[in-house]
Amino acid sequence: MLSVKTPEEVYEIIQQEFQTLTERTEYVSLYEACGRVLAEDICAAEYVPAFNRSTVDGFAVHAKDTFGCSDSIPAILENTKEIFMGQEADFTLETGFCAPIPTGGQLPDGADAVQMVEFSEDYGDGTTGILKPVAPGNNVILKGDDVYPGKSVLPAGRKLNAQDIGALAALGIIKVPVVSQLKVAILSTGDELVPPENAPKPGQIRDVNSSLVAALIAQCGAIPVNYGITQDQEALLDAAVKKAVSECDVILISGGSSVGVKDATCRIIESQGQLLFHGIAMKPGKPTIFGKIGHKPIIGLPGHPVAAFFITHLFVRPLLAKLTGQMLSEFQATAILSESVEANHGRAQYTGVFLQKKNGQLIAHPIRGKSGLITTLAGSDGYFCIPRDCEGLPAGACVQITLYSVD
Amino acid sequence: MLSVKTPEEVYEIIQQEFQTLTERTEYVSLYEACGRVLAEDICAAEYVPAFNRSTVDGFAVHAKDTFGCSDSIPAILENTKEIFMGQEADFTLETGFCAPIPTGGQLPDGADAVQMVEFSEDYGDGTTGILKPVAPGNNVILKGDDVYPGKSVLPAGRKLNAQDIGALAALGIIKVPVVSQLKVAILSTGDELVPPENAPKPGQIRDVNSSLVAALIAQCGAIPVNYGITQDQEALLDAAVKKAVSECDVILISGGSSVGVKDATCRIIESQGQLLFHGIAMKPGKPTIFGKIGHKPIIGLPGHPVAAFFITHLFVRPLLAKLTGQMLSEFQATAILSESVEANHGRAQYTGVFLQKKNGQLIAHPIRGKSGLITTLAGSDGYFCIPRDCEGLPAGACVQITLYSVD
Numbered sequence: 118m119l120s121v122k123t124p125e126e127v128y129e130i131i132q133q134e135f136q137t138l139t140e141r142t143e144y145v146s147l148y149e150a151c152g153r154v155l156a157e158d159i160c161a162a163e164y165v166p167a168f169n170r171s172t173v174d175g176f177a178v179h180a181k182d183t184f185g186c187s188d189s190i191p192a193i194l195e196n197t198k199e200i201f202m203g204q205e206a207d208f209t210l211e212t213g214f215c216a217p218i219p220t221g222g223q224l225p226d227g228a229d230a231v232q233m234v235e236f237s238e239d240y241g242d243g244t245t246g247i248l249k250p251v252a253p254g255n256n257v258i259l260k261g262d263d264v265y266p267g268k269s270v271l272p273a274g275r276k277l278n279a280q281d282i283g284a285l286a287a288l289g290i291i292k293v294p295v296v297s298q299l300k301v302a303i304l305s306t307g308d309e310l311v312p313p314e315n316a317p318k319p320g321q322i323r324d325v326n327s328s329l330v331a332a333l334i335a336q337c338g339a340i341p342v343n344y345g346i347t348q349d350q351e352a353l354l355d356a357a358v359k360k361a362v363s364e365c366d367v368i369l370i371s372g373g374s375s376v377g378v379k380d381a382t383c384r385i386i387e388s389q390g391q392l393l394f395h396g397i398a399m400k401p402g403k404p405t406i407f408g409k410i411g412h413k414p415i416i417g418l419p420g421h422p423v424a425a426f427f428i429t430h431l432f433v434r435p436l437l438a439k440l441t442g443q444m445l446s447e448f449q450a451t452a453i454l455s456e457s458v459e460a461n462h463g464r465a466q467y468t469g470v471f472l473q474k475k476n477g478q479l480i481a482h483p484i485r486g487k488s489g490l491i492t493t494l495a496g497s498d499g500y501f502c503i504p505r506d507c508e509g510l511p512a513g514a515c516v517q518i519t520l521y522s523v524d
Numbered sequence: 525m526l527s528v529k530t531p532e533e534v535y536e537i538i539q540q541e542f543q544t545l546t547e548r549t550e551y552v553s554l555y556e557a558c559g560r561v562l563a564e565d566i567c568a569a570e571y572v573p574a575f576n577r578s579t580v581d582g583f584a585v586h587a588k589d590t591f592g593c594s595d596s597i598p599a600i601l602e603n604t605k606e607i608f609m610g611q612e613a614d615f616t617l618e619t620g621f622c623a624p625i626p627t628g629g630q631l632p633d634g635a636d637a638v639q640m641v642e643f644s645e646d647y648g649d650g651t652t653g654i655l656k657p658v659a660p661g662n663n664v665i666l667k668g669d670d671v672y673p674g675k676s677v678l679p680a681g682r683k684l685n686a687q688d689i690g691a692l693a694a695l696g697i698i699k700v701p702v703v704s705q706l707k708v709a710i711l712s713t714g715d716e717l718v719p720p721e722n723a724p725k726p727g728q729i730r731d732v733n734s735s736l737v738a739a740l741i742a743q744c745g746a747i748p749v750n751y752g753i754t755q756d757q758e759a760l761l762d763a764a765v766k767k768a769v770s771e772c773d774v775i776l777i778s779g780g781s782s783v784g785v786k787d788a789t790c791r792i793i794e795s796q797g798q799l800l801f802h803g804i805a806m807k808p809g810k811p812t813i814f815g816k817i818g819h820k821p822i823i824g825l826p827g828h829p830v831a832a833f834f835i836t837h838l839f840v841r842p843l844l845a846k847l848t849g850q851m852l853s854e855f856q857a858t859a860i861l862s863e864s865v866e867a868n869h870g871r872a873q874y875t876g877v878f879l880q881k882k883n884g885q886l887i888a889h890p891i892r893g894k895s896g897l898i899t900t901l902a903g904s905d906g907y908f909c910i911p912r913d914c915e916g917l918p919a920g921a922c923v924q925i926t927l928y929s930v931d
Binding site for chain 2: 324
């Protein structure tokens with residue numbers, strides 16, 4: 118019998134036993150790249166912007182020509198060629214001259230600042246009065262202010278968000294190197310299970326975990342592959358696992374919570390590969406199995422949906438991140454507990470909450486109910502953990518809520 | 525000239541001027557429903573579970589038969605029919621009897637608790653000793669504990685997450701009523717713009733906003749429709765807007781930041797519909813235009829990518845939520861500012877940050893740089909706002925960070 122692991126030990130095992138998969142780069146278009154994991158560091162190959170650019174509508178000037186000017190003593194500059202949007206400023210601005218320029222226009226050589234049109238006066242005789250001084254660089258984005266060749270812009274392992282897509286567009290990177298999505302097999306087992314579309318007969322229940330875990334896996338950026346419900350017969354499960362191992366990168370066995378199924382899962386892992394551990398000192402989620410077949414992880418999830426949810430969120434998600442080299446970000450919100458929560462189990466206890474804003478404070482309402490109840494999770498915003506050595510938390514305690522997602 | 529609005533006034537205008545669109549329900553499969561907005565309240569039509577269920581492997585009993593028992597004085601019960609997983613317990617358990625039952629098995633009529641196999645002893649003569657008493661309901665999920673007919677499970681307007689999918693599976697709801705996705709037109713305008721795949725000539729820059737805004741719109745759950753780059757000619761833009769209005773639900777005009785383009789956008793909105801306001805008292809994002817053509821919103825985004833990003837995130841996202849009836853959730857993380865941030869503009873200032881965990885505290889590093897720089901956004905985790913009447917915040921100040929997303 119393998120000893121039960123603490124959650125911290127499970128994270129160590131994930132880091133030690135599994136390696137980031139290599140040679141999984143594929144190229145997708147900019148429009149498909151959002152949400153994917155970057156496969157390579159992105160460095161700029163050019164200057165952005167590629168020229169000095171005005172940030173206002175006004176006049177390109179030599180800043181020193183405007184020093185000391187004011188409403189009463191304007192700097193009088195001679196007009197020269199007008200600069201048009203999207204066209205090259207193919208001349209040099211001499212001292213004493215100014216050039217009308219639109220927002221985004223290219224500064225001519227010589228010019229080092231732009232004064233806004235609001236602070237100018239058109240004398241109608243080919244000269245313009247500048248009514249307020251500008252310093253060099255005022256109202257200008259300089260060539261390479263955004264990026265320059267060799268500047269690191271985005272690191273490998275980053276899950277690309279919309280802003281990152283904008284940065285890639287600015288660099289002209291329209292084929293983006295991303296990590297191929299993992300294929301995650303989901304096998305359900307349990308003689309009591311029927312697919313969600315079936316009406317359960319007496320003694321039967323609908324298979325919740327397949328849909329729940331598939332949605333979680335998709336949220337992780339991987340591709341769930343549903344293998345349906347396997348009957349509780351070791352030979353059938355053994356064959357289903359072999360097929361899944363040949364077709365997918367990760368195998369999840371979900372649904373069977375009886376001792377018989379757990380024992381069969383352990384035996385199958387040991388016969389086809391290596392059992393890493395059986396049992397995590399946490400609630401919910403204790404009856405969890407981790408193993409590997411070749412280099413492929415295989416995990417026996419608890420049968421209770423809430424326990425399956427926490428195991429997938431807490432451990433399968435970082436495991437997938439490890440395999441793809443993804444950096445996970447996770448932030449907590451501080452909230453006040455609305456009622457006391459007991460925890461005298463000697464195992465880390467994870468409790469879902471829904472959050473409510475009240476008088477500028479965030480209130481965490483713990484969700485009660487046995488771990489078989491999926492509706493205790495539906496509608497929850499996040500969770501907090503009570504460590505194994507703590508007997509509970511009183512109402513009013515400050516807790517760190519890990520959020521599932523934000524819109 | 526219409527007056528500049530505060531961000532709070534913009535939120536009011538969104539609520540007052542636009543209505544939630546009706547008759548937009550469509551049905552998608554459970555596997556496509558994650559991330560979609562629920563179109564109707566979901567109430568249960570049946571009991572889940574539909575029968576009393578054991579949560580452990582053990583013996584179904586009458587709890588009172590075990591009262592007072594112990595290791596030294598076991599309660600001796602007669603064995604009766606074994607209960608199998610997924611099969612009906614089609615008998616009544618009489619007082620004085622016990623029935624072997626697996627985790628998830630159906631309790632027979634009469635039984636009101638289950639004792640774990642660990643607290644039993646098989647005497648081999650057709651009787652079992654129970655070594656520890658159980659109270660009624662122990663180790664049992666009762667019929668309807670999860671849901672019962674008529675119980676409200678998920679409200680209309682909720683963006684469905686993985687846990688919600690699990691709840692729908694438990695209820696057998698495999699065709700999910702969701703709100704049809706909005707089609708959002710994205711028009712870019714500006715003579716200086718070239719598509720990201722083109723190498724900019726002198727004076728030109730790549731169109732960043734189309735890709736950035738499209739990715740943001742997709743993250744909002746809507747469908748971005750890219751209309752490409754329109755040259756800065758009012759007749760061309762007018763025709764492009766007419767086409768977009770006929771094909772989409774919302775129109776965004778992005779990219780042109782010069783006074784000429786802004787004026788043309790205002791004139792086009794006024795000729796085809798109604799201009800609501802021009803200008804928001806915030807930084808970045810001041811040159812923003814809101815209008816409507818018929819009941820369809822049309823928004824002129826600022827040309828600078830960072831400003832376009834904030835306007836889309838802060839105002840277009842809640843506008844789309846209003847149109848679809850989606851409830852938005854947004855949570856803040858408390859962080860310590862790593863350096864001082866100035867803000868003496870008389871307008872609300874939004875500053876992006878990247879977050880770092882350090883000694884258990886969250887540190888917010890403000891991202892500096894002019895609003896034209898898309899790379900100041902790439903890599904950021906969220907933002908905070910300095911109100912218009914505040915002159916800035918010192919290093920060490922506690923700030924509320926709104927997160928863009930969590931993995």
